[in-house]
Amino acid sequence: MxxxxxxxxxxxxxxxxxxxxxxxxxxxxxxxxxxxxxxxxxxxxxxxxxxxxxxxxxxxxxxxxxxxxxxxxxxxxxxxxxxxxxxxxxxxxxxxxxxTALDNHIEGVNDMICNQLELINKSILIPQNGTIKKLTTYVPQAEAETLRNALFDAGAGQIGNYSDCSFNLEGTGTFNGNSNSNPTKGKKGSIHYEAETKITVTYAKHLESKILKALFSTHSYEEVAYEILSLENQNQNIGMGMLGELPQTMEETEFLNYVKTKMNTACIRHSALLGKPVKKVAVLGGSGSFAISNAKRAGADAFITADLKYHDFFSAENEIILTDIGHFESEQxxxxxxxxxxxxxxxxxxxxxxxxxxxxxxxx
Missing domain, CATH: 3.40.1390.30 (NIF3 (NGG1p interacting factor 3)-like)
Structure with a gap:
């Protein structure tokens, strides 16, 4: 190797x-x-x-x-x-x-914290935008299934818990090749009408070169017509932080002792206790003050992170317990x-x- x-x-x-x-x-x-x-x-x-x-x-x-x-x-x-x-x-x-490539992975840093704390019902706290792309192409109807399968094999068409996702629309395509063309359908110098299938699939942006390779190597046309768009849809499998639930509700001091033991930290800096039980927990390894508002919006009872400054603790506003367990400790x-x-x-x-x-x- x-x-x-x-x-x-x-x-x-x-x-x-x-x-x-x-x-x-x-x-x-x-x-x-x-x-x-x-x-x-x-x-x-x-x-x-x-x-x-x-x-x-x-x-x-x-x-x-x-x-x-x-x-x-x-x-x-x-x-x-x-x-x-x-x-x-x-x-x-x-x-x-x-x-941060691992920070943003669904089985990365924050998932490891969740596993250490034995949290269940996990989800991404701050899904990343701009990571999903959409490909639209046009192919002769007889070749549509072959091309779809090639795109699926390259990783296209994965949406959450579903695979092989596509949208297909049949219509008529027209083209007229010039003297330098070498059309696989029709003849150069005359307009050709072809029964085509419009195929649309989404894919994760890191797969783009693989998706395009599958498109060009499978499509029969000399010139492949295709469009790529970047979507603003949030990616539920990529992003910063995670949200999960304790297997059982805990009293606040019990929760802090639990975190201290599970995360092997010498001390925990935290905001004021609220006299409420803790069930839903947000986590973000490393410096996570930027995610306080996200944890609050998600309805977390507590937020575990690191590197909180003095004024960050005011942001708890009696809505959440902010806990700073240490940068190293959160990523250890x-x-x-x-x-x-x-x-x-x-x-x-x-x-x-x-x-x-x-x-x-x-x-x-």
Whole structure:
């Protein structure tokens, strides 16, 4: 295997097209065509993590957080970011970051929090817009079924819990090929009338190249007529945060103790208790203050996240319990989930869970 083979598995699972625009994801250091010796998975890439990769003979580090977030104007080792990059390059170790591509995945960071808390009836808290596209094309009626099936096989026509979804309308298409044309129907230089089926399907945007390849390789026309539109429909399977329910209603202090134990956190900062039972819970790993209003609109009794500032707690407004469990603590199980996923996909190479504690926050 080469490093690109592992990247393919990662991006099939969590396509980079769904990462946030501000993010820096993908292969950040190294050559994708290098032969693979092993994979080390971590939450953050620090010098100690690179040392661990050297020791375990892993030449690919998969990190949740990107070590390079802003542009580097020089690499001289003057800070920890530059020292990590220098050491990785010196030892031919590649670094790949997945970050918000995994944040937005339905089985990603927030699903892992929900699973740790044993939440049920889960759904995306903030569905992502602009991730669904619509393809319309026109094909001879006799070829419509073959083309539809090719598009379905490429991933088109998936809507929620339904597959093979399409809209079909029969009509008449006309065309007249010039002297340079090579029509598969009719003759060049004369107008042709063809009984056609208009086929419309939706698809996830990361599948576009695969969908178009299926269209062009299956369609019989020399020039394929097609239209692509980006839809504003929300994607119920992609987005930030999750909403779920506790198996049983809990009293507030019982809930806080439950979260503290399950999420293995030393302390929880929280807004005022409301004297109400807790059943519906919103979660968002990492810095989640931007989602407070979404959690409230969703009717959550509590919101679990991190990096809340002083004034953020006022936003609870006696409607919800805001809980800050710590940035590292909210994402700590992410690397375990990645190890579990890749171990199923790659059986002939070591997938190593980093033992390095990368949490920069300590508690006294």
């Amino acid at each position: 080469i490093i690109q083979d592992v990247i393919n598995h990662l991006e099939d699972f969590a396509p980079l097209q769904y990462a946030e625009d501000f993010d820096n994801v993908g292969l950040l250091v190294g050559d994708k065509n290098t032969s693979l010796t092993g994979v080390l998975i971590t939450l953050d890439t620090l010098e100690a993590v690179v040392d661990e990769a050297i020791e375990t003979k892993c030449n690919l580090i998969i990190s949740f957080h990107p070590i390079i977030f802003k542009g580097l104007k020089s690499i001289t080792g003057k800070n920890y970011v530059e020292r990590v990059v220098l050491k990785a390059i010196k030892h031919d170790i590649a670094i790949y970051a997945i970050h 199980f992410t690397k375990n989930g990645l190890v579990a996923h890749l171990t199923k996909k790659i059986t002939n190479f070591a997938i190593v869970l980093s033992k390095t504690d990368t949490n920069p926050v300590k508690y006294f």
